[in-house]
Amino acid sequence: MKWDFDNDRPIYQQIVEQLEKAVVSGDYKPGEKLPSVRELASAAGVNPNTMQRAMAELESRGLVVTQRTSGRSVTEDGAAIDEKRSGIAEEHTNVYIAAMKTLGYAKEEILKLVRGKLE
């Protein structure tokens, strides 16, 4: 996968966001084994401790699981992945609506615009 970082935000947060996106979009399949921390750190060009911290965060969010013998893999829990996908979709929607409201658009106008784009 392709990594892209801003140096002015904590890198581990950006790793978490980008790996979450990779999981919900299916770049990493449910149950798929993940590369080692060292391999991931090397591919992303980041500090191994930072990558380790991001993995621990993804584990605590339930998207990544650790098997005692074979390292880490993506969860097989489809519901957890769906929930994350909805969460990300909602964030994007909120950002869009907030931006449209600052432009002075009302609910009906926003809906009309979106419908028009999609059709």
Next chain:
Amino acid sequence: MNTVLECNALTKRYGSGIVALKNVTLSLPAGKIIGLLGPNGSGKTTLIKTACGLLTPSSGEIRVCGLKPGAESKALAAYLPEREYLPEWMRVKDIIRYFADFYVNFSTEKARDMLKRLSLDPEMKLKTMSKGTREKIQLIMVMSREADLYILDEPIGGVDPAARDYILDTIIGNYSENATVLLSTHLITDIERVLDTVVFINQGEVMLTRDVEDIREDSGKSIDTLFREMYRV
């Protein structure tokens, strides 16, 4: 947590009257990649050379892996000097043999493996290689030692971006949880994602020692931006 480098009120005065290090107190933990950052002439190389036993402190104390710099500490700390130091006539295979003779903790296998990835012919002489390739070889030799502390003085100065990526990747790839890498540079943007901790040094004094992610979290700034702000005259 184990401390791999400790300075207590360390001061270094040169004969010319220049004070290169002023009362430096510092404690660097094991298992980190640490950036020693400062402009030219700020004291980075003096600190590194003192840690490597090439300079003696004027006052104060420095300890490397718990030891005063000397033969024993040199066996535990692998040092990459700023300048090229291997003779030009040497072939790649000579250099490997030379390091294997010199350092008990040198892994010939590891060095051969890394050189293979660079597809370098062991018969090649240093003289015939580009500056970037020579710098990569010197780094490979240093990183092939099983050390507790790797001290790299300006490892990415003066090489092209591709060589820079290779060098950073070699540092990440060889990093082990028990070892610390201390590297000095003034090229911050290129390396800040690789670091755990930064030490800002200016005019021989330590201005800041902090975790890089804490800096980003608290200030919303990159390390490069913070550095530029702190060093603006």
